[in-house]
Each structure stands twice: as structure tokens, then as C-alpha cells.
Amino acid sequence: MKYQPVIGLEVHVQLKTNTKIFCGCSTQFGASPNSQTCPVCLGLPGALPVLNKKVVEYAIKAGLATNCAISPRSIFARKNYFYPDLPKGYQISQYELPICVGGHLDIDGEWGTKRIGITRIHMEEDAGKLVHSDIPGLGGGSGVDLNRACTPLLEIVSEPDIRTADEAVAYLKKLHQIVVYLGICDGNMEEGSFRCDANVSVMPVGSDKFGTRTETKNVNSFRFVKQAIEHEIERQIELIEDGGKVIQETRLFDPNTGETRSMRGKEEAHDYRYFPDPDLVPLVISNDWVEDTRLSLPELPEAKFARYQSDLGLTPYDAEVLTATRELAEYFESCLTAGAQPKMAANWAMGEVTRGLNDAGLSISDCPVTPLQLVELLQLIEKGTVSGKIAKTVFDELWQNGGTAAKIVEEKGLVQVSDTGEIEKIIDEIMAANMGQVEEYRGGKDKVFGFFVGQVMRASKGKANPAVVNELLVKKLKG
Known part of the structure; x- marks a missing residue:
């Protein structure tokens, strides 16, 4: 290959707060258009923003979990641009002094272990949403829904350290896992809670000068991120080899064609005319606040993955599956607390429990079989009361009708014959x-x-x- 891709990602994480970043309006998803608004998020003259403390707490958590330094002093800025769903004519964000700087994540894959730098994490408000075509009562056209305006976001900006689409997906998956583990984001990509802007350029192999980059906006699935990056790499290489030049621009990804298309010319920082927001004082974060937040962090998936192998004797595969979501890990650990053997509990959590959830379309929090019920069943297997095969029958009965494993075995005459x-x-x-x-x-x-x-x-x-x-x-x- 004559060209080396260079990729940097800007990830927007919608925070799981009850209210917006600068006002008390609800952040609940799916409400009627413009029903969750007030003078502040509508940008009405004279309305003043008030910072949501929970947003700052969540930003500190994200920074600590991604190995960032927490800035003792940060500043909110106005990012000026016009768009129909931006009622104030500017977005409140952070620019020169963000809340978190200089972090990293390590990703694993066929390339081994690679460190991806994180330039910064900053807080900002989201814009509203344009609703196109069929609008109830209006027919065809476009409307503006400002429910999302002023919703709190973290923007997590990576260094341009990523070189392939697969590395980009690995980085995104790890970041997604972390913010969900922290409880600061629900991670719902379909609803836009976790979305990505991909900056892509190519340069000749051996060069140390980056090529002209494009930015593909708001890609909201891991599969689409991979497709968008791979298409953009191929498009840029073909353009260069045909004698053309890559233009710095913003592009959109079309999931129906798997291709990107031009949206607008790419703005530079000076185009936004950033300046400190005069309505918001500088944010000062004490070292005590940072340390108290550090102590409140849950065990993160990387540490849990290592502990499951070193302390519980699980295989890397078992540990990876069980730590994939915080909820599954908590279910598994509740089984251990109730007295289950680690390997047996792992096998059943990854096997029958996960199978049942997938078949029923349920999340682990809605699992009909509690950890206590499962552990009672596993102990019957250990005692030789039932075989593994019969235990699956008992599990299905627990799933459908509840009860206790011992009672089901007794009532249905399922005791194992060892005579x-x-x-x-x-x-x-x-x-x-x-x-x-x-x-x-x-x-x-x-x-x-x-x-x-x-x-x-x-x-x-x-x-x-x-x-x-x-x-x-x-x-x-x-x-």
C-alpha cells in the first residue's frame, strides 16, 4: 500500500443527567416536540445559564477513567455559527481551557496493544434537531424540535494516532464500554447518545506530513464508522492518484450506499469566533473534589478483566464476555457472593442466562432468574442431586414460572439417580x-x-x- 491513513475521532457522549446542562428542563428522550424547553434553552433575550454540577462530576469521572489530567480551572466559550436548530446563534462549549487534557486508552487487536492519545475532553451543550418531511398537521416540510437543545455533552477528542478502520472501532468500543460502566451515558447509539465524527486523511507511506483531512459527521454505529472510514480512505486515494486534491470539508455518511458525500466546507477554529462566555464564570475544581470522585469510580472493565483471570482463574475469553457489560458482570458477581463456584457461574451466566435474554429480547436487569435462584440450582448440580442436562430443564421452569430449584426438582421427580x-x-x-x-x-x-x-x-x-x-x-x- 502506497498510502498511510491517519485517523482522529471526536466522540460526542450525551450525559445521563435528569436535567439539561444550563437549565432545569428534562432530558427525557422521545417527548413531544418542543415540550421540554424554557427561555434558557430557547435562547430568549435576558435568559441566563446556570451550570449543572452533575455534568461537571460526570466530566471528571470520564477524565479520570481515560487517564486525563483534570484542569483546576476551565472556561466556557461561545462557539458562534448559524444553524436553524441553534436558537442562540452560538453553542456554549469549551475551547482554550477544557476540563480534561492529555489522556489515553490502550486498545488490543491483531496489531497487539496500541496506545491512542486523548487530546481533550470538554463539556458543551447539544443543538436542537431538524425534523424533515411528514410533520403531523403540517404535511411536507421541515420543523425544528428544540427538546435536545442544551442537553449536556462531553466531546472526547483523540490524537490522530489511529491508522485503520479496525483500530478506530476498537477505540470506540472501549470508550463506549467505559462511559456506560461509569453510569454517565446510556450508550444508546440509535438515539444519538454516543456518536462520532471521523477525521480522515492519507499520506504517502514514510511521510511525516499529514494530508488534507475530511470530517465525516455524526456516525452512530460501529459498523457505519468502519464503512465510512474505509470508504473515505479509498475515495481520497483514488482522488489523489487521478491527479486531484483532497478538499478540507465536512461530509455525511449514507448507510444505504456505504459512501460519504460532501456536506459543506470545513470550518477552522477562527471561523467560529470563540470567546469566553460572559454569562458563565470560570470553573474552579478543587483537588479534594477530584479525589472524592476518583474514590467513587466503579471498577472499570480493564481492571475487572484482569482480576477475573488472576483471582478467579477464568480464561481470557470468559473474562472478556463477562466484563462486556457492567450489568452482566454484576449478575455474575452476585452469584459468587451467594456461594457459586466461579467457573460454573461463568458458564451458566454466559450460556443459559445469556441465551434466555437474547431469545426474549430482555436486558440482564430484567432477567427472570435471579442470581440467588441460579446459585441454588448450581449447588444442586454440585451435590449430585441433578445432572447438568436436567438442570437446564429446571432452569427453563424457573425462567417461565419462578419458584425454587429444589421445589421444582421435588415436584417433577427430577432427582438424579446415582444408585x-x-x-x-x-x-x-x-x-x-x-x-x-x-x-x-x-x-x-x-x-x-x-x-x-x-x-x-x-x-x-x-x-x-x-x-x-x-x-x-x-x-x-x-x-
Whole structure:
């Protein structure tokens, strides 16, 4: 490849606060257009903003979790531009003195471990939303919904350290996981709670001078980010090799075609005429506030991933799956607190629990089988009361109708048979009915053994203790 892509990402994280960043209006998603507004978020003359303390707390959490330094003093600025859904004619953001600076995240993949720098994290307000085409009562056209105006955002800006679309996706997934673990963002990409602007350029391999970049705005899925970056890399290379020049511009991604298209010329910082907002005093953050926030941070996925392997003896795969979401990790750890063995709890949390949730379209918080119910079932397996196969039947009953594992086993007569005499009788009958297979096994066809195990389990309706079955079959088949 003659060209090296250079990629930097600007991620907008919508914060999970009850009210907006500079007023008391609700941030609830899906309300009727313009029903969650006030003079402040409508930009009416004389209305003054008041900073939401929770937004600052969430920004500090994000900074600490991404290895940033927290600025003891930061300033809000006005970013001036005109757009129909920006009622004030400017956006309150941060520019020269943001709240968090100089962080990083480490991403893992086929490239090994790579560190991606984070230039800054700053707080800002969101704009409103344009609603196009069919508007109830108005017919075709466009309308402005300002419910989203003044919703609190963090903008997390990476260094241009990313070199492939796969690295970009790995970085985004890790950042997404962190903000959801912190509880500062719901992570809903379809609703725009986590969205990305991708800055892409290409330069000749071996060069140290970056090419002209384009910015693809508001991409809201990992798959679309990958497609948008790969298309933009290919488009820029083709343009250069055909003798053209890449223009610095803002582009949009079309998920229907998998391509980007030009939106407008790219603005520079001076185009926005940034200046300190005269209605907001500088924000001063004490070291005590930072340290108190640090102590309140939950165990983050990277630390949890390492602990599950070192302390619990889980495999890297198990640890990765269980730490994928904070909710699944908490469910698993509740099982451990209730007395479950780590590996068995991990297998069931990743297996039957996750399967049931996927089939029912439920989140782990709505799981019908509680950790206590699951642990009781796992303890019945450990005691030999039920087999693993029967346990799945009991689990399904718990899922559908609740109750306790012990009561279900008792009422349905599912206790595992470990009596050697009873199992021997079943084995003798099956061997007598299948002497051909017995001779095959004694002639060296070991695979026939599985046939006999299946027949015994079927005859016992799954109740026979598998360990006892295997032990007795080996003795009897060998004669």
C-alpha cells in the first residue's frame, strides 16, 4: 500500500443527567416536540445559564477513567455559527481551557496493544434537531424540535494516532464500554447518545506530513464508522492518484450506499469566533473534589478483566464476555457472593442466562432468574442431586414460572439417580439388546461408547448420574 491513513475521532457522549446542562428542563428522550424547553434553552433575550454540577462530576469521572489530567480551572466559550436548530446563534462549549487534557486508552487487536492519545475532553451543550418531511398537521416540510437543545455533552477528542478502520472501532468500543460502566451515558447509539465524527486523511507511506483531512459527521454505529472510514480512505486515494486534491470539508455518511458525500466546507477554529462566555464564570475544581470522585469510580472493565483471570482463574475469553457489560458482570458477581463456584457461574451466566435474554429480547436487569435462584440450582448440580442436562430443564421452569430449584426438582421427580444397582440394571438391558455394538466396542471401536451412554441416559429419562454411568459402562463393556 502506497498510502498511510491517519485517523482522529471526536466522540460526542450525551450525559445521563435528569436535567439539561444550563437549565432545569428534562432530558427525557422521545417527548413531544418542543415540550421540554424554557427561555434558557430557547435562547430568549435576558435568559441566563446556570451550570449543572452533575455534568461537571460526570466530566471528571470520564477524565479520570481515560487517564486525563483534570484542569483546576476551565472556561466556557461561545462557539458562534448559524444553524436553524441553534436558537442562540452560538453553542456554549469549551475551547482554550477544557476540563480534561492529555489522556489515553490502550486498545488490543491483531496489531497487539496500541496506545491512542486523548487530546481533550470538554463539556458543551447539544443543538436542537431538524425534523424533515411528514410533520403531523403540517404535511411536507421541515420543523425544528428544540427538546435536545442544551442537553449536556462531553466531546472526547483523540490524537490522530489511529491508522485503520479496525483500530478506530476498537477505540470506540472501549470508550463506549467505559462511559456506560461509569453510569454517565446510556450508550444508546440509535438515539444519538454516543456518536462520532471521523477525521480522515492519507499520506504517502514514510511521510511525516499529514494530508488534507475530511470530517465525516455524526456516525452512530460501529459498523457505519468502519464503512465510512474505509470508504473515505479509498475515495481520497483514488482522488489523489487521478491527479486531484483532497478538499478540507465536512461530509455525511449514507448507510444505504456505504459512501460519504460532501456536506459543506470545513470550518477552522477562527471561523467560529470563540470567546469566553460572559454569562458563565470560570470553573474552579478543587483537588479534594477530584479525589472524592476518583474514590467513587466503579471498577472499570480493564481492571475487572484482569482480576477475573488472576483471582478467579477464568480464561481470557470468559473474562472478556463477562466484563462486556457492567450489568452482566454484576449478575455474575452476585452469584459468587451467594456461594457459586466461579467457573460454573461463568458458564451458566454466559450460556443459559445469556441465551434466555437474547431469545426474549430482555436486558440482564430484567432477567427472570435471579442470581440467588441460579446459585441454588448450581449447588444442586454440585451435590449430585441433578445432572447438568436436567438442570437446564429446571432452569427453563424457573425462567417461565419462578419458584425454587429444589421445589421444582421435588415436584417433577427430577432427582438424579446415582444408585449403582438401578443403573446396572438399565445397562444390562441395553447391552443385551445391542450385542452387535458390544462386539464392535470390544473389537476396538471406542466411538460406540457414546452410543451406550446415550441409550442409558434416554432409558433413565436423563436422570442417571453421568459419572456413575460412564464408570459402570467401562467395566461392563470390557467384560
